[in-house]
Amino acid sequence: MEEKQSEVKLFGTWASGYCTRVVLALKAKGIPYRYIEEDLKNKSELFLRYNPVHKKVPLLLHNGRPVSESLIILEYIDEYWNHSPKILPDDPYKRAKVRFWADFYDRKLKEGTVAIMTSRGKEKEKAIEGFLELLKVFEEGIAKDFPEKLTFSNSQPLDFLDIIVGSSACNYEAYNEAVAVVVDPKRNPLFFQWMTALKECPLMKESLPPHDKLVAKMKSFQSRSV
Amino acid sequence: MADVKVLGAWPSGFVYRVIWALKHKGVNYEYIEEEDLLNNKSKLLLQSNPVHKKVPVLIHDGKPVAESTVILEYIEETWPHCPLLSEDPFERAMARFWIKFGEDKALAFFTFYRADGEDIEKAAKECKELLRIIEQHGLAEKKFFGGDKIGMADLALGWIACWLEVFEEVVGVKLIEAGSFPRLHQWIQNFKAARIIKENTPDPKKLFSHFKLRREALIASKEA
Numbered sequence: 001m002e003e004k005q006s007e008v009k010l011f012g013t014w015a016s017g018y019c020t021r022v023v024l025a026l027k028a029k030g031i032p033y034r035y036i037e038e039d040l041k042n043k044s045e046l047f048l049r050y051n052p053v054h055k056k057v058p059l060l061l062h063n064g065r066p067v068s069e070s071l072i073i074l075e076y077i078d079e080y081w082n083h084s085p086k087i088l089p090d091d092p093y094k095r096a097k098v099r100f101w102a103d104f105y106d107r108k109l110k111e112g113t114v115a116i117m118t119s120r121g122k123e124k125e126k127a128i129e130g131f132l133e134l135l136k137v138f139e140e141g142i143a144k145d146f147p148e149k150l151t152f153s154n155s156q157p158l159d160f161l162d163i164i165v166g167s168s169a170c171n172y173e174a175y176n177e178a179v180a181v182v183v184d185p186k187r188n189p190l191f192f193q194w195m196t197a198l199k200e201c202p203l204m205k206e207s208l209p210p211h212d213k214l215v216a217k218m219k220s221f222q223s224r225s226v
Numbered sequence: 227m228a229d230v231k232v233l234g235a236w237p238s239g240f241v242y243r244v245i246w247a248l249k250h251k252g253v254n255y256e257y258i259e260e261e262d263l264l265n266n267k268s269k270l271l272l273q274s275n276p277v278h279k280k281v282p283v284l285i286h287d288g289k290p291v292a293e294s295t296v297i298l299e300y301i302e303e304t305w306p307h308c309p310l311l312s313e314d315p316f317e318r319a320m321a322r323f324w325i326k327f328g329e330d331k332a333l334a335f336f337t338f339y340r341a342d343g344e345d346i347e348k349a350a351k352e353c354k355e356l357l358r359i360i361e362q363h364g365l366a367e368k369k370f371f372g373g374d375k376i377g378m379a380d381l382a383l384g385w386i387a388c389w390l391e392v393f394e395e396v397v398g399v400k401l402i403e404a405g406s407f408p409r410l411h412q413w414i415q416n417f418k419a420a421r422i423i424k425e426n427t428p429d430p431k432k433l434f435s436h437f438k439l440r441r442e443a444l445i446a447s448k449e450a
Contacts, residue, residue, distance in 0.1 A: 053327070053363055065316050072322045079315040092303035093289055099296045104277065137277060 008033035009061040011047050013040060014209050015217045017110075017168030018070040019058040023207050024163045025077045025087055071102055074160060085157035097145045098160050101138070105165055108134045113168075117179050117218070118225040128180055132187065139191045149194045154201035166198040167208075174211050178218035230255035231285040233271055235263050236428055237436045239385035240294040241282040246381045247298055249422045251305045295325055298378055310378040317373075324364045324371055325382040331356045338401070339393045339437070340444045350399050357386075357402060361410040369416060376420055386410070387417040392433045396441055 010026065010033050012019030026033050038047050038057055050066035051059045060067045060076070067076050078087040088095050112131035119127045142149055146161065158166070172183035172195060185192040198204055230248070232255050234241035248255050260271055260281055267279055274283045274290035284291045284300065291300045302310050311318050334356055338349040360383070364371060371379035386402075394400050404411040417423055 053359060062316075067316070067319045067323075069323060069326055072319050072326065075322065076315050076319040079318065092300050093286075093291070095303065096291045096296050096300040099299060100291075100293055103293060103296065141277060 006031070007061075007063055009036060010034070011036050011038045011044075011051075011059040011061070012057045013038060015214060016057055017171070020167035020207055020209070021070045021163050022058045022060060022073050022077075024158060024167060024203060025074050027203055027207065028085055028087065028158050028163075029077060029081050029083070031077070031081055071106070071164070074163065078160075085159075087158075087163065088160050101141060101145065101161060102164050104138060104141070109138060110168065113175065113179075113182070116182070117222045124180070128182065131182060135182070135188055135191065139188050142194075143190050150190050152194050152197040154197065154204075158198075158201065158203060162198055162201075166195065166201075166204055169195050170199045170204055170208055171211075171214055174214040174218060178215045179222060229285075229287050232257050233260060233268075233274060233283040233285070234258070234281045235260045237433060238281060239389045242388070242426065242428075243294045243381050243384065244282045244284060244297050244301070245426055246384065246422055247301045247310060247378075249426055250310065250376075250381075251301065251308045253301070253305055295329060295382060298325075298382065302378065310372070310376075310381065312373075312377070321371065321377055321379040324360070324379045327360070327364070328379075328383045328386075335390070335393065338399075339397060340441060340448075341397065342445050342448075346397060346399055350401060353401050354406075357407060357410060360386075361407050365409050365413055367409075370413065376417065376422075380417060384417060384423065387414040388423070388427050389433070392430060392437055395434055396438045 008026070008031060010019070010022055012022065012035065014037060023035070036044075038044060038059075040057070043055060047059060048055060050061055051068055054068060056068065058068070058070055058073060060073045062076075062080070067073050074087060088098060109131070112127065112134055115127045116124060116131060142161070149161065152162070169183065169191075176183065183192060183195065199208075230253060232241070232244055232248070234244070234257060236259060245257070258268075258270070260268055263281065271281065271283065272279060274285055275281075275292040278292060280292070282292075282294055282297060284297045286300075286304070291297050298310070311321055334349070334352050338346070338353045341349040364379070364383075368374075370376050371383060390401065394402075402410055402414070418427075
């Protein structure tokens with residue numbers, strides 16, 4: 001197998017689940033890279049030059065060419081370094097299902113967690129209720145389309161959905177502590193099972209941000225968004 | 227012989243993305259119109275897209291695929307001839323970036339569409355800023371987003387070419403003028419002139435009546 005000579009840089013921030021996604025994908029594939037922690041209050045010139053449209057992390061710079069948006073970066077990584085382990089399935093219909101649920105997770109669930117953090121009182125209760133309804137839909141959908149997730153064992157390689165969902169949802173203990181209890185084994189047993197198994201995966205363990213640091217960060221974000 | 231069905235609604239720009247992609251690849255399909263999307267969704271739609279209950283849905287050999295951008299990728303992978311994406315992973319990432327940009331920013335154009343009175347100016351300003359970004363960074367010096375030929379990003383952003391002018395007419399405010407957006411304006415002419423697009427776009431007069439009526443209803447319900 002020809003080795004692809006590459007220079008890979010990843011601009012990210014330690015607390016961002018979107019950045020963890022890219023770290024997980026690069027590590028899963030064994031791709032060497034240089035990580036650069038970007039200060040979002042004082043963005044570097046290099047970062048802005050390669051990322052003029054959104055100016056957001058993560059940004060992957062591969063041989064001087066920039067790729068942004070975490071889902072797009074993941075597909076790029078899987079296509080360029082198309083050796084195993086593959087992050088997306090080969091079958092087009094399975095790929096469509098994976099993309100469908102990734103889109104649902106990002107647009108509905110992840111946005112939902114931010115809505116909870118930035119609301120107060122009755123509005124927050126409503127946001128939590130709305131989020132839990134969507135989580136139920138997601139859980140049922142995954143159970144139907146990807147039943148193997150319910151018996152996830154950490155000897156399996158991480159795939160697209162594991163990376164996308166796990167990179168933030170595996171931090172549920174921090175979120176439960178800092179914001180609100182939204183991942184609960186009684187309400188969402190299947191989702192909880194998947195996340196607790198995923199959390200034990202060595203790659204996930206070494207890539208997720210430290211619990212206490214993340215709790216502090218979430219609390220601070222919450223209080224700033226009053 | 228593959229069985230391909232498309233569940234759609236004739237005024238929807240999202241539905242036409244799928245029609246254009248199938249036509250581009252010469253894939254035969256049966257089109258099924260959702261007669262009353264707002265008030266009486268069909269059993270087939272509810273079964274095929276229980277999560278979002280929206281069109282378009284592609285049903286291939288009985289298997290449903292929902293979300294137009296997901297459908298576009300599915301079509302590209304299932305019928306790889308007449309490709310809509312480059313083989314180069316970086317070019318593919320660029321196309322996906324602009325497709326996602328269009329999706330993320332579509333709300334601004336919907337806000338413009340339903341704006342009324344003094345809200346229109348603010349909404350129009352925001353849309354123009356987004357169009358400027360699309361023109362400068364997305365299209366740049368290329369003829370199409372896909373390069374020399376129409377690609378997936380062109381189809382996904384095709385609503386700018388065919389639907390935006392209807393919104394402009396309904397609202398009574400122009401967003402894209404040849405003088406202010408020369409390259410985007412040229413792209414619109416080139417896109418609309420392509421045979422697949424020319425032969426597969428709803429009647430502009432019908433679109434105008436439909437969106438005018440709908441806008442009036444939206445504005446009335448806002449004031450209620």
